[in-house]
Amino acid sequence: MELVQFLMAVATRHEREKDDHEEEIKELNLRQKRNLSGRTNFTLTYDDELVLLKGVIGSVRGKPTCLKKLTIPAIGVLAYILMAKVENDVFIEGHEIVTKLVYDPEKTIVYLKGFAELKDKRWIRVIDRPGMSFTDQPPFSWLQAWLELSESFEKAMGVSQDNSRAFTSNDSFLDAVYSYLYALIHDDINRYKVTDSEAVLETLEPEGWYRRIAQRIEVSTCPLPAAEAQQKYSLSILQHLTLMGLLAQRDGDLKFDFNDPSEVTSLFARGRVCRKRMKEHLFGEKSQLKHHRFLEGARSEFGETVQLTQLGIKALLGKHGSKSTGQELKMRVKKNTLFDFEEPKVNKESLQLPTPVMEAIRSLIFSESQVGQQIRKGWHLSLPAAWGSPTGSTVLLYGPPGTGKTLTAQYLASELKLPLLKIDASRVLSCWVGESEQNVRRIFDDYSSLQKELGKAPVLLLNEADQLLGARDAGSNAVDRMNNNMQNLFLEGLERFSGILVATTNRRDLLDEAFSRRFTYKLELPPPDRMLRIALWQNHLPMNRLADDIEIEQLADLGLTGGEIRLVIERAVRLLAYRGITTIDKKTLTDIAREELACRMKRNGATGKIGFGAVTS
Structure with missing residues (x-):
């Protein structure tokens, strides 16, 4: 602990002295402006920043032996990294440390050399973030890199800075794991990946950061259902991390596709053989995640995916965490999907439509009720051949503005006591190549996930559908191909849709004819008589x-x-x-x-x- 005390004293004393030094420089500049000859009797306590830092380090008594061979800039960098970690700043960027030490930008390179010195000594890790810096060449790329204290430095301290810090809640444990997963996701040199094809994945324990999390669990006294799930359900650490990664993606805490088995496999393993073994371990039939039904897989038109089940959520969050509150769900949907989430309450008398249209709407409501679904099932069984049509209800509402198309969708949701997921077609379309197609996939994937989480099918409202479902063009340019691909994906999604979809348009004549067959109901809402x-x-x-x-x-x-x-x-x-x-x-x-x-x-x-x-x- 002698090392920690010394470095913390350096950082705190330097902060104070640097503030005084900056005030002195401002005073000196002010006096020089007033005195045109440039002469002044005012002198600085320190000639420059390095002299200041050297003076501070020299003023702190009991310099540890392990720091004797380090340069002054390296000790300053190390002191501020340690201070940030003690203050629980999980991700520290290089520029944040340099800013604390530098007043004159020209001195930046001096402290970047201090980074290199600590890196060579293996006391810090510099996690580069390609694309986030103005250059990918060190040492200047380190200004946007993450800085992390290594196990070697912890040994020099004599104790891990996290050992004595117990988790105060299940959320604080999950936050620590999400930070670890973030480091894995942004690890471009495979530091954390499994590379040994003979490794026993069931008992493999990641080193370093994850081990510190395990040590914090040991000294924690509050209930930690997410941590306890590993031992309770005989999960390997890798399976446990995958489960928590799915939860992090669901809640928007991590931007990584944990629903894609190939992406997750590549996150934890490098090399063809290692990835193949990892995929079987995490998602194979013998996986504990499958055995306990914490996740479920699906092979759809959009490829192989896995979804976190309610059992998986309950295992991590405890008996009170399996269901989100309405407000939490609404915020999560808005944050992580293209949908707006509503729970409409529509007065029956407020919807006034022509009698045939109202009869069709009421028949739809009845068909989606429990009794209606049973009757429909009986009708289907009596048919001479199996139907290949969608099991859901798809509705196209068309007519001039103001005739009640959106209100009709809200009325449906209100009568069926279902949430309404609203999306404008303009939000799906993107000027970036491939992004519109990805957004179409997201619509159906996110709807399916919410349908499983809620245990019922929300009403999906697609406004301005003609923008998305317009007539396809046989043109050969890139834009036409993108639109055709996007519409083909939407057609495939409609074929397999099992919920309730309402699409609205002011211009039915602009829709591609192929979409007409995909809608169970095509209802015109004319201007009222x-x-x-x-x-x-x-x-x-x-x-x-x-x-x-x-x-x-x-x-x-x-x-x-x-x-x-x-x-x-x-x-x-x-x-x-x-x-x-x-x-x-x-x-x-x-x-x-x-x-x-x-x-x-x-x-x-x-x-x-x-x-x-x-x-x-």
Whole structure:
């Protein structure tokens, strides 16, 4: 501990002295500006930064023998790395250490040589991050590299800095493991990978960082279900890490595809034979992860994948952690997927559609109920040949803006008591080659994962579907090929879809005809007729706050759609609240309605009469 105390004293004393030195330099510069001759009686305590650091190190008593051969810059670098680790800063970048030591940028190279000195002595590890620095050439690439104290330095200290630090919660243990996995993911020199084809994977124990985590577990007294899962379920360390990696990806704590067995295998092993053995150990039929049903595999049109099951989540998080709260799930979905997560509550009377459309919607709701699914199954069994159609419900809603397409999807989710996963087609499309296709895969993969986690099929709403499902082009340029590939992937996904999908479009004529066969329901939502408009005004207006001059039939004659009626009433309420008026009058509604109609006509390039009597159907 003598070494730790000495270096901590150097770092803390240097911080104080460097602040004073910087203030002195500012004072000196100020005096020189005031004195044009450049003469001043003010002198600096230290001539430069290296002299300052040398003075600080010399002022700390009891310099350990193991530091005698190190240069002054190397001791300064080591002191600040140790301070960062003691303060629990898991990932320290090189530039953070240099910034603490340097006032004059020209001295940067001096301290980078200190990095090299400590690296040669094997007291620190420098984990390069290609692509993150302005250069990949050391030593300047080390400014964006991660710095880590090695086992050799810990031996010199006489004790690991983590040994006495017990975990305070299951989350703190998982955070430590995620940090270790992060180092593995960004290890470009295979330091952590299995390279021995004869290694016994069941008993293999990673060295260094992971061993320090194990030592912290031994001194921890709080429940650590994630740590206890290894021994409880006879998992190897590699299987245990894979399980926690799947949880980290699920919660958005690590950006790595643990669902891909090939990616995970390459993370832990190098060389063809090692990777083959690793894949069998982690994902083979004899794997403890499969035996305990902590993960499940699937071979879909998008390749082989594995998913973390509820049993796996429960094993890591304990009996209270198998289900996310609604708010946690909503935040996780927004953070890790392309979806927006909603739990809509729609009043039945607020959806006013033509009778045939409402009947189709209600039949869909019934068919997705428990009783409806049983009846459907009976019908299917009575058919002379097995159906190859999707087991899910796919709905195409088309019609002009404001006719209730999005509201219909929300109504479906509300009636079925299911969450709504909403995505605009524009979020799927990307200007980068291959990214749009990846986003299509993500839609179906993420939906499948959430469906399994929730134990039920959410309603998936794809807005502006014509942008994604438009007619395919036989062109040979790269953009046409990308669009065709993306649409082919979507067609394949629809063929195997087992949930509830609602796609909306204002322009059905733009859709590729091949998609039409994939939708169980194709429902047109036309502009409402006069009777529906009367019902819409009645359902949206606060009937107990209407002025005497309001006549619903005259409002219906304006010819507004349901979406436009809602907007007009919303604007009127805000305006009247601002004016301090508690009732809605005819003039306010009419003026705002005229503006809304004018906007529609300008948008559509149409001209015509605006006001009562403009539409009488």
